[in-house]
Amino acid sequence: MREMIVSELTQAWHEMARGFAHYLPRLIVMLILAFVGWVIAYVVKVILRSILQFMKFDKLSENAGASQLLNKAALPAATEMLSRFVFWVTWLGFILLGVSVLGILGLQEQIARFFLFLPRLFVAMFILFFGLLAASFFSRAVLLAAVNANMPSPRILGLAVRSIIIVFVLSIVFEELGLAEQTMLVAFGIAFGALMLGLAIAFGIGGRDLAKHFLEEKFVREKKDENADELSPL
Amino acid sequence: MSGTELNLEDETFLSDDFLRQLINVGEVDILVGLPTHNNAKTVGPIVHTIRSGILGGFPRERAVIINADGGSRDGTPELVTGISIDDMRPASNLNTLRTLHSISTTYVRSTGSGVALRTILAAAELLRAKACIVMSPESAKIEPEWIANLLRPIYRDGFDLVSPTYRRHKFDGLLMTNLVYPMIRALYGARIREAYMPEFGFSNRLGNQFLGQNGWRDGNGGPGVELRFTLAAIRGGYRICQVFLGEKEHIERRATDLVPTLRETVGTLFAAMDSDFPIWSTVVGSKPVPTIGSEQELLLNSTRVNRKRLREMFSTGVVELESVFRLILSSSTLAELQRIARLGEEEFHYSAELWVRTVYEFAASYQKSVISRDHIIQALAPLFRGRAYTFLAENRNGSATDVENNIEGLCLEFERLKPYLVQMWKSRE
Numbered sequence: 266m267r268e269m270i271v272s273e274l275t276q277a278w279h280e281m282a283r284g285f286a287h288y289l290p291r292l293i294v295m296l297i298l299a300f301v302g303w304v305i306a307y308v309v310k311v312i313l314r315s316i317l318q319f320m321k322f323d324k325l326s327e328n329a330g331a332s333q334l335l336n337k338a339a340l341p342a343a344t345e346m347l348s349r350f351v352f353w354v355t356w357l358g359f360i361l362l363g364v365s366v367l368g369i370l371g372l373q374e375q376i377a378r379f380f381l382f383l384p385r386l387f388v389a390m391f392i393l394f395f396g397l398l399a400a401s402f403f404s405r406a407v408l409l410a411a412v413n414a415n416m417p418s419p420r421i422l423g424l425a426v427r428s429i430i431i432v433f434v435l436s437i438v439f440e441e442l443g444l445a446e447q448t449m450l451v452a453f454g455i456a457f458g459a460l461m462l463g464l465a466i467a468f469g470i471g472g473r474d475l476a477k478h479f480l481e482e483k484f485v486r487e488k489k490d491e492n493a494d495e496l497s498p499l
Numbered sequence: 500m501s502g503t504e505l506n507l508e509d510e511t512f513l514s515d516d517f518l519r520q521l522i523n524v525g526e527v528d529i530l531v532g533l534p535t536h537n538n539a540k541t542v543g544p545i546v547h548t549i550r551s552g553i554l555g556g557f558p559r560e561r562a563v564i565i566n567a568d569g570g571s572r573d574g575t576p577e578l579v580t581g582i583s584i585d586d587m588r589p590a591s592n593l594n595t596l597r598t599l600h601s602i603s604t605t606y607v608r609s610t611g612s613g614v615a616l617r618t619i620l621a622a623a624e625l626l627r628a629k630a631c632i633v634m635s636p637e638s639a640k641i642e643p644e645w646i647a648n649l650l651r652p653i654y655r656d657g658f659d660l661v662s663p664t665y666r667r668h669k670f671d672g673l674l675m676t677n678l679v680y681p682m683i684r685a686l687y688g689a690r691i692r693e694a695y696m697p698e699f700g701f702s703n704r705l706g707n708q709f710l711g712q713n714g715w716r717d718g719n720g721g722p723g724v725e726l727r728f729t730l731a732a733i734r735g736g737y738r739i740c741q742v743f744l745g746e747k748e749h750i751e752r753r754a755t756d757l758v759p760t761l762r763e764t765v766g767t768l769f770a771a772m773d774s775d776f777p778i779w780s781t782v783v784g785s786k787p788v789p790t791i792g793s794e795q796e797l798l799l800n801s802t803r804v805n806r807k808r809l810r811e812m813f814s815t816g817v818v819e820l821e822s823v824f825r826l827i828l829s830s831s832t833l834a835e836l837q838r839i840a841r842l843g844e845e846e847f848h849y850s851a852e853l854w855v856r857t858v859y860e861f862a863a864s865y866q867k868s869v870i871s872r873d874h875i876i877q878a879l880a881p882l883f884r885g886r887a888y889t890f891l892a893e894n895r896n897g898s899a900t901d902v903e904n905n906i907e908g909l910c911l912e913f914e915r916l917k918p919y920l921v922q923m924w925k926s927r928e
Contacts (some may be wrong), residue, residue: 498674
């Protein structure tokens with residue numbers, strides 16, 4: 266009896282040792298990959314940060330309105346934020362590569378899905394950034410044009426343009442990420458429809474003067490010329 | 500390449516037909532350039548006047564009128580080329596010993612109004628014209644003497660650029676008197692009243708240099724090219740003079756035209772400051788340029804101006820564009836603008852110092868492209884209206900001397916605060 270117990274224990278120990286010996290090199294490979302990944306991710310982060318600083322990315326981000334969003338959320342500047350994001354994505358990629366070396370069956374598929382998701386994540390971020398930039402540019406253009414045309418409520422016009430573009434951009438971003446596509450589609454439809462309806466009502470009822478002014482500007486030029494009494498700037 | 504040869508790029512943008520006509524003309528002494536676009540209402544009398552001016556002042560010289568037309572649909576080119584020299588003789592009792600040619604060529608207007616000047620410069624180079632002038636097709640009234648007055652300093656006295664001065668209403672050309680003239684004077688040290696010239700004369704030396712060096716394909720061939728031409732003359736150390744022409748009556752610009760005008764003038768000036776920094780940063784003070792006739796004559800008759808609207812548009816602009824101004828102006832300048840925007844009509848005063856600081860901060864922000872450069876120029880429009888309001892209020896009952904003193908005071912303020920601009924320019928580099 267005693268011998269049987271010892272034999273079983275010895276066998277279990279040997280199997281555990283064999284199993285450990287089997288996994289140890291893989292574990293070491295994983296740790297090496299994680300370490301090398303950290304070094305590479307850090308170098309990439311430093312290089313990217315320098316490039317972004319050279320490109321004055323923070324200024325671009327400020328123009329896009331992204332900096333204001335980051336400030337409100339108590340997050341670092343856009344350059345630092347993007348550098349850190351790339352660092353973590355790179356390092357995480359290496360860690361997952363290392364984990365896949367361990368050969369754990371369930372994880373392999375998840376890791377493959379993660380790597381397939383990465384390009385979509387980058388495209389979504391690209392769309393988001395340039396979408397915010399476009400929203401900022403066009404809303405400012407509308408604001409300036411409205412102020413110089415002496416139209417009432419220029420800021421509301423600018424804000425409306427910004428909101429429309431941002432809603433549109435967010436719907437594209439979520440679609441690209443594949444997150445709650447159906448929900449986003451319905452939400453976008455409702456939000457966009459509500460915005461358009463709101464604008465139509467505002468323009469039709471609340472903004473009668475604005476509409477009148479706009480139409481006069483557009484079609485009753487001669488009348489305006491008669492009333493123009495500003496001196497020639499040249 | 501010799502000085503009288505056109506490079507390939509300059510040759511190829513001229514049409515074959517136009518080149519053929521130029522070859523038929525041969526060399527000329529005098530070239531009159533007339534850029535047009537749907538100017539049938541005014542161009543006829545202008546061509547008559549040009550011809551009278553040449554016949555009266557330069558009967559022995561070989562002369563040509565070059566019309567660069569931007570695709571008029573009202574028969575403008577036909578009007579230019581259709582007026583015969585014989586139409587002039589019975590009326591004016593003038594005789595010429597030479598044939599006076601009129602050539603018209605059409606360019607695609609979408610490529611920019613600078614194409615017209617480029618065409619005229621290229622034609623002047625090909626025809627080896629000794630003296631050239633460009634006449635505005637929009638002038639409501641010009642005199643034959645204007646032609647001789649613009650040509651003579653170049654043809655006889657060896658000047659390279661002749662800039663005009665006019666008899667104008669004291670409140671006419673507010674952008675010129677409150678920004679363009681004082682700023683160019685402070686930056687480049689040359690007191691040129693009309694740097695953005697509707698009419699001007701130039702030598703072949705200056706014309707050829709500008710034709711060869713202006714980056715026509717780098718966006719420098721668009722609106723405001725006349726101002727770039729003046730700045731090139733100053734920068735190149737060419738001999739510049741001013742000549743008094745007479746009363747300027749032009750087609751009135753509407754309030755809505757302010758932004759395009761700012762783009763053509765202030766936008767061009769701000770853009771030029773970028774590459775000219777080594778030149779203007781070292782200039783201290785300013786010097787008058789030789790002037791033939793009066794430097795400026797002011798008319799004091801009453802005129803209808805909606806000052807209330809100017810102030811309202813200023814105040815609305817300051818409130819509504821706060822987010823834009825935060826990116827362009829310093830906090831102290833913006834705070835001061837916000838303060839005066841709240842004042843009533845009687846207390847409102849946009850001081851010369853504040854105006855100069857505003858303009859300089861706009862220029863520095865333009866250089867750094869803190870936002871779209873076009874947006875920066877557009878944002879200046881409401882502030883200019885505020886300054887115009889103060890200028891009108893200050894000089895409402897002022898004599899010509901008072902107005903001149905006011906403009907001179909503003910010019911000196913621009914010169915005094917120039918170190919502030921240089922400091923901002925350097926600190927932002």
